Amino acid sequence: MMNIYQKYYEQYYLEINAVEIETGEGVSEKMDDLTIKQKLSQIKNYIKAQGFTYPDNLIENFYLSLKTKPFVLLAGISGTGKTKLVQLFAEAIGCTSENERFKLISVKLDWNDSADLLGYSNISGDFQTGPILETIKKASNDLDNPYLVCLDEMNLARVEYYFSDFLSKMETRYFEDNRIKTDKILSKNEFDARDNTDALSKYGNLYLPDNLYIIGTVNMDETTQPFSKKVLDRANTIEFNQIELTAFLEEDYDNLKVENLKLSNEFLKTNYLKLKDLLPEKKEKITEITEELKELNKILKKANLQVGYRIRDEINFYLIEALDKNLMNKTTAFDTEILQKVLPRIQGSSLIIKKVLVELFKFFAGKDYSTENGQFADKMWKYYETNKDEIKYSKSAEKIVYMLRRYEEDSFTSYWL
Structure with missing residues (x-):
């Protein structure tokens, strides 16, 4: 049976034959004619061909982060x-x-x-x-x-x-x-x-x-x-x-001999520096994103951890790039940015930190533990494990559980576990 990566590899080159230079230059000379998704797929294949396997969407996330x-x-x-x-x-x-x-x-x-x-x-x-x-x-x-x-x-x-x-x-x-x-x-x-x-x-x-x-x-x-x-x-x-220590065993490396690309700076160059650069074309999307971030800020403000204009703008840039290039949906992209731009700023030992973590879990997962007494990180984890496929912001909710568990064990927590 044909390995899934071999199948994709052959399909990929069938798709890009149309953009090869007629003079005989390889496709790596003409990669700027491909879509962003095609370029990222080629990059992932190149990385896999070198014997390294990374989680799904990590390369897309890395690209979007650099682009932002x-x-x-x-x-x-x-x-x-x-x-x-x-x-x-x-x-x-x-x-x-x-x-x-x-x-x-x-x-x-x-x-x-x-x-x-x-x-x-x-x-x-x-x-x-x-x-x-x-x-x-x-x-x-x-x-x-x-x-x-x-x-x-x-x-x-x-x-x-x-x-x-x-x-x-x-x-x-x-x-x-x-x-x-x-x-x-x-x-x-x-x-x-x-x-x-x-x-x-x-x-x-x-x-x-x-x-x-x-x-x-x-x-x-x-x-x-x-x-x-x-x-x-x-x-x-x-x-x-x-x-995943055994992930490399699942790859068919013999069929992932992929050339590196030759991409211009347009591939990574930042498109936006200020939020007004997105107006008026993206006003509706910006409004949706910023309103949700505003609700999140209400929780963070209780511990003086609210985000400012810089983070607001860069979260918007990330989501707009992700949506425009069809790399992630809005929920996944927002979840990723909360994890990368908001939660790393949280640390402390005061009781208000625990309260903020509990309220954030409710915001991410829809389950309220604010009336619980004592230690309840294990309960929170069981809820997450049972419902993670339905939780709106799953990655952020998982991180909150780890942070709350550390708080209960050490009376201190931070993003860096």
């Missing part, structure tokens, strides 16, 4: 394939270390300033470039192609110390002649006045180009640093907690 904003966090325990996902996704769209469009940077424990990442003037007055600066410069001179940077083990050092300048510059993004630009990433003060005329000329006018995408991998354990809301508010946090 060029800064994404991949969180979870060590060894779950976070760094490998970034590398293989980059390879699948034509970004490799060989063509210098993929850069892996290992964060050092002693990083405490943006100079550790961007560069600094040494004691002799010579400018020493940081590990990311040349990639930024190269990307700025090659705007049609995407560049991916993976900050590996990003929270070994305090992220706010060495990455704050990036976060601030990212918030200055604006459109100019159909390109997205930011304020300059280095000021004249970064260059010693003695002998750095060349360095100032070479790097002084750099900004964060719209073809640069930064992905941080983070391990949440006793060796790493926690994240502040400043960081969490500016990223989609994708958690790696689904581990």
